Amino acid sequence: MEFVCIETKTFEDMCIALELLKKKVETLSQRHLPKRLDKWLDNQEVCAILRISPRTLQSLRSTGALSYTQIDRRIYYQEKDVMKLVGITGYRHKSRKELEK
Template sequence: MEIVSIERKTFEAMVAKFDRFVSRMDAICHRHGEKTMSEWMDNQDVCRMLNISPRTLQTLRDNGTLAYSQINHK
């Protein structure tokens, strides 16, 4: 096991950013609460909901931050 030591200020900044991210995701889920997993979204919908560019979306997929599924190469 490796131990990584960081400054308290850095850790608190990371926690604050993560909390803001969670709040944002909760707001999106609440706003679109009627959707179920059977309703698929395309790239444009995801980019609009997360307020990110298509390149950022691809980066999130590539590094495993955002899970996704493909149907018929879409």
């Protein structure tokens, strides 16, 4: 292993430069936080949230009631769109247990 000796002043200057770089990186990352992507849900998660069958979910896609994105053969939905569908239309099927009550 090789050791390198540097002057104290040089070491302190390097520490200051690293601290400034750290602050710049933190500032830039904070600036871009709101631009992060929303959470995406797959078919199974949406069916569980809405309490519907995959076929009903397909009907919602076909009619345009629920927007989606397809990557290869997988279909994804933005969480905000699913929650909007629940909130605005109250579209949440009741389970059999709830219907029996």
